[in-house]
Amino acid sequence: GAVVSQHPSRVICKSGTSVKIECRSLDFQATTMFWYRQFPKKSLMLMATSNEGSKATYEQGVEKDKFLINHASLTLSTLTVTSAHPEDSSFYICSARTDRDYNEQFFGPGTRLTVL
Amino acid sequence: GQNIDQPTEMTATEGAIVQINCTYQTSGFNGLFWYQQHAGEAPTFLSYNVLDGLEEKGRFSSFLSRSKGYSYLLLKELQMKDSASYLCAVTNSNYQLIWGAGTKLIIKP
Numbered sequence: 399g400a401v402v403s404q405h406p407s408r409v410i411c412k413s414g415t416s417v418k419i420e421c422r423s424l425d426f427q428a429t430t431m432f433w434y435r436q437f438p439k440k441s442l443m444l445m446a447t448s449n450e451g452s453k454a455t456y457e458q459g460v461e462k463d464k465f466l467i468n469h470a471s472l473t474l475s476t477l478t479v480t481s482a483h484p485e486d487s488s489f490y491i492c493s494a495r496t497d498r499d500y501n502e503q504f505f506g507p508g509t510r511l512t513v514l
Numbered sequence: 515g516q517n518i519d520q521p522t523e524m525t526a527t528e529g530a531i532v533q534i535n536c537t538y539q540t541s542g543f544n545g546l547f548w549y550q551q552h553a554g555e556a557p558t559f560l561s562y563n564v565l566d567g568l569e570e571k572g573r574f575s576s577f578l579s580r581s582k583g584y585s586y587l588l589l590k591e592l593q594m595k596d597s598a599s600y601l602c603a604v605t606n607s608n609y610q611l612i613w614g615a616g617t618k619l620i621i622k623p
Contacts, residue, residue, distance in 0.1 A: 432611075441601065441615040442557070491556050501545045501562065501605055508556040 401425055402494050404506035411482055412514055419477045419509045421492030427472035428494035432503065433465075436489040448475050482513045516540045518614035520602050525620045526592055534587045534600050534617045542607020548576050548587045549601040551616065557601055560587070589619075597621045 401424040411417050421431055430449050434442040446462075448454040448469035456462045466478040475494075479486055489510055493503040518538045526532040538546070545564040549557035563569055563578035563585060575588040587600055599616040606612055 439618075441613040442611075443613075444610065447610070489554070501564070501609070503611060505556040505558070508554075510554065 400504045402428075402492065402504045402506040404490075404492055404509050406509060407507060408510045408512075410512045410514065413483050414481055416478055416480045417482055417511060419479075419490055419492075419511075421475045421477070421494070421506050423473045423494045423504070426494075426496055426504075428475075428504075429472065429497045430495045431469055431475040432493045432495070433467060433475075433477050434491045434493070436491060436508075442491065445477075479511065482511070484513045487511055487513045516606065516612050518602055518604060518612055520600075520614045520617045522615070523618045523620065525622060526589075528592055528594060528621055528623050530592050531588065531590050532592060532619065534589075534602075534619070536585045536587070536602035536614055538583050538585070538602070538604045538612075538614075540604045540606045540612050543580060544605040544607065544609060546576075546578055546585050547601075547603045547605070547611070548574075548585075549603065551599045551601055553599075560600075592621050594621050594623070 403422045405420045433445045436442050445460045446454045446456045446467050448467050450469050450472050454467035469475040489508050491508040492506045495503050520536045548560040551557045561576035568577045573590045578585045599618050601616045602614040603611045
């Protein structure tokens with residue numbers, strides 16, 4: 399149980415285009431989902447926290463207009479990188495949490511974004 | 515500020531034991547996690563400590579001292595597949611996961 403999927407697993411796009419990454423909880427309802435970014439040999443950096451049906455809470459330094467997050471249902475959250483640039487190339491990971499245990503986060507497999 | 519420190523890299527020999535240390539300073543504490551991460555993959559859960567003491571799970575054990583802001587992950591009978599990064603993370607008072615930079619563990623035959 400507690401499986402989280404991400405799609406796509408890898409994406410290569412041209413500079414200036416937008417990319418959407420989906421995060422789904424497959425066998426549980428995720429009241430909260432988190433989006434992380436990880437650069438090579440660096441730790442995970444929390445970008446934003448999203449609760450179903452409400453606006454995402456962005457961490458300091460993360461541009462909300464560039465990284466659009468939508469948590470439309472209890473099983474789906476999307477991250478859209480708008481007008482992507484090479485510096486946005488990174489590993490994006492989502493995680494999901496239920497109301498039953500605030501301490502436990504279930505991670506998706508990650509999405510490798512490369513912007514040319 | 516919130517800070518988690520762990521060594522950048524460690525090397526150990528197959529079959530041996532290695533201890534990876536983690537110290538933390540966070541705004542509140544609701545538990546400490548250890549995750550394993552292979553290159554290009556998402557973290558996978560290894561252990562969770564919220565009370566002081568040692569939690570043993572097979573070849574892996576994790577220890578916590580809340581008064582010292584200290585934890586370690588102990589890996590026994592090392593196997594080549596244990597070569598990975600090991601991430602220490604703390605849940606703060608807002609239930610946010612604060613991450614360490616990870617310790618790259620290199621296993622040599």
